[in-house]
Amino acid sequence: MGQALLRLAAxxxxxxxxAAASRHRLDALPEGARWIAADSLSDAPEFDVAIDFSLPEAFDAPLALCVERRVPLVTGTTGLSDAQRHALERAATSIPTVWAANFSLGVAVLGDLVERAARALAGWDCDIVESHHVHKKDAPSGTALALGARAEAGGAGPRYASLRAGDIVGEHLVQFATAGERIELVHRATSRDIFASGALHVARRLHGRPAGAYRVADLLD
Structure with a gap:
């Protein structure tokens, strides 16, 4: 994801x-950018917004740096502990933040459609089927669970099914069914670049916003 962010941002x-921070030195950087060791973030030059796709054990440092410098944070780091989630919530009282398991703009729109459908189709069955490549270990996917949360917000009780096959980048089907009819809402990802592109889109639009916890869907325009 870091390499995709650098390539698309250029x-x-x-x-x-x-600047780009990582555990291992990066030599191929956009013109004018610096490499910073992940454990030396205090050496970072001035910046307007930070994008973090790391691991839970590396998450605290960029969050603290953004709070210290009063700049926005966009993060797609998953597996955060309860303490880290609470820290992110506290940070949102002083800086703009976005956390998402999936930065696809299409998935953000899908989430809104799922919640609207759940509200309108009370009592219908709701099933979420997600498909990914054979190497993906977690199931259901974080995106499927996020879509399920939107369905629950609309009053539905989602059920989940997971498929692991081939090199599927990501596919999510949300189905609402009742006697005699059903509705299917589907998102298919064919390139992983969409996640980096979405994060850059969000970062550009988060800059200049007041403090708060934003969703990708809040920053589509």
């Missing part, structure tokens, strides 16, 4: 990478 005129 093609945008409205973004400039000033």
């Amino acid at each position: 093609d945008r005129d409205d973004l400039r990478v000033v």
